[in-house]
Amino acid sequence: MTTPHRLFKDRIYEQLARVGKALAAPRRVELLDHLGQGPRTVEALAELAGTSVANASQHLQVLRAARLVEARKRGPYVEYRLAADDVSRFFVALRSLAGSRLAEVEQVTRAYFAGRGGDEAVGGDELIGRVRRGEVTVLDVRPAEEFRAGHIPRAVSIPVDELKARLKELPRDREVAAYCRGPYCVMAVEAVELLRKKGYTAHRMEQGVPDWRARGWRVATAREAAR
Amino acid sequence: MTTPHRLFKDRIYEQLARVGKALAAPRRVELLDHLGQGPRTVEALAELAGTSVANASQHLQVLRAARLVEARKRGPYVEYRLAADDVSRFFVALRSLAGSRLAEVEQVTRAYFAGRGGDEAVGGDELIGRVRRGEVTVLDVRPAEEFRAGHIPRAVSIPVDELKARLKELPRDREVAAYCRGPYCVMAVEAVELLRKKGYTAHRMEQGVPDWRARGWRVATAREAAR
DNA sequence: TGACGATTCAAGCGTACGCTTGAATGCTCG
DNA sequence: CGAGCATTCAAGCGTACGCTTGAATCGTCA
The missing domain is CATH 3.40.250.10 (Rhodanese-like domain)
Incomplete structure (x- = not known):
């Protein structure tokens, strides 16, 4: 039996998971992190994340599909930026949650610092x-x-x-x-x-x-x- | 060239993505949402989410691996609950972000209500x-x-x-x-x-x-x- | 101790994802 | 108008994921 209520819930959770999926790949998290410092071109982001331009572009499009970032043509470059302050807020919440819940984060950080x-x-x-x-x-x-x-x-x-x-x-x-x-x-x-x-x-x-x-x-x- | 800095970043982003991955499946988001109302047994959660017990159990273990929920034996049942208030905070942030960024959420909600x-x-x-x-x-x-x-x-x-x-x-x-x-x-x-x-x-x-x-x-x- | 029941484990299947490579697109500037 | 470059598209490969089913485990209670 598929009640309308069930259908509604499925749609809502699917939407929430869209955001989750966007954050499910380490490289996308990294791109998001770098974008937190300001707008960047695809090439710059690829360089920062240590990957190919094509790969970076691909990930950026996933982030864009989840409406976390926006793209904008600027001169010969495409400039990506965070879509809104909400995204910063959310990213900081993610970092904070991971920091407090995952012992690994603290270990790795301590070792590095x-x-x-x-x-x-x-x-x-x-x-x-x-x-x-x-x-x-x-x-x-x-x-x-x-x-x-x-x-x-x-x-x-x-x-x-x-x-x-x-x-x-x-x-x-x-x-x-x-x-x-x-x-x-x-x-x-x-x-x-x-x-x-x-x-x-x-x-x-x-x-x-x-x-x-x-x-x-x-x-x-x-x-x-x-x- | 793999600098130590690169290695550190990779580890950190991998950890953050663990949380992202946990939220990447709609059903897991739903389980998390239900757990926000209070502790639940596996069976109850499976019923609420409209899935099999084995499936729910599987998802719950993913959530547990990401330290978002905790399991605890209580009588003949295993009782799951959110691991900390941080998780509520984060979940609300996710919902809020999705609500403000994804037009689809608003559409679906309006249609339902x-x-x-x-x-x-x-x-x-x-x-x-x-x-x-x-x-x-x-x-x-x-x-x-x-x-x-x-x-x-x-x-x-x-x-x-x-x-x-x-x-x-x-x-x-x-x-x-x-x-x-x-x-x-x-x-x-x-x-x-x-x-x-x-x-x-x-x-x-x-x-x-x-x-x-x-x-x-x-x-x-x-x-x-x-x- | 034994049986029952809640939960987890294990295997198998189909799909989706992430990465790489090479070609195509679309701007911009001369 | 055309050359050049930044970006995107498309295809292919290997892996991981989500779901289902059926069996195994663990704890509880009679």
Whole structure:
């Protein structure tokens, strides 16, 4: 017996599973993660994910079919981007769930960060509070392009490989909160290491722009910073 | 070239995709949804999802491998339940994302609710506010067992099929907010219809217990209600 | 202890998926 | 208008998945 109720439920769950399916392949998760840092061309994404362009294109189309990303022609390139802030929110929820439920994630992360003078994060929310209140200098160590695509308001952009040479742009007497792409990104760890060696008080902020956006807070872009 | 960084990323994304895979099959999404109403035995879940026991068991083990649910022997039965509140939160995020991104969800839902005197919900957050402040009578029309497993604090339990006979338990001079399992559940719609016919001021609350839990609010259980 | 019942295991089948390769499409710019 | 390049399409291969069926396991209760 196929009741109309059953039919309705089947349709709804099928739709929800569409989103699940989109997140079922590691490479798609990776693409989504990179898109969280800003719009990208297919070629750039393929490079970042370490795969062929055709393969990346294929995955991007799956993500697009699930309405998680949008494509847009821009010059000779096709630029992909997350479809909405909801997607950031959802992705952060996925990361958080996996982080708290799957012991493997923590193990792998600890092993990787161990060789890099792990900072063991200063109680995340406490630091975030200070950042929001403007009590610390916020340092964005990602490549300038990602900073331009979106950054935490009032953050200073110094890519990690230029940090040593541009230290004088950071006031010595203020605490520094460095961030990069998110909890699994090591650039901020390296930055903090360097800053401390140079006598700064510095902490690593685990959250990146997607986390910031997921909380519903304003994200600044290059255009408005230029005003 | 396989850098250690690449290796690390591959592992992380593989773990995240484990969760994605768990949500990639419609039937598993359905099981998860039902578990959001409270613990269930394999047989009960199979019945609810309209499938065989062996099939349900199989899916439940996939969910368990992804640490989304936990199994526990209870009498002659194995009782499954969501592994943590994170899971509710995540599931609600999934539903919300699918609802806002996939036009199909809205279409299907509208078509289904149309035949049932759709209520078009009274601006959800506004109603929730009144519920939280105790300004309305909260009515839980789910089966008593689900109410016992967890309900919105101060809610009154009257299963929808007993409502007509037990109307006198509801004060006439107070507005009623009826809820059931969530946004795709029709029981509350029917209840509101009946209540209005009988002269009550009644609204349907789209949110169910999982939504309530996802927001981090307290969920009451039968045991404490008995004090 | 023994029997029953709830659940899980195991095997088999058809389909869908992810990846690779090579060709085709469609813009853009000269 | 045509060349060149970014992207997509299409086909083929191997694997994994979801579902079904029938047997095995495990715990419980008489």
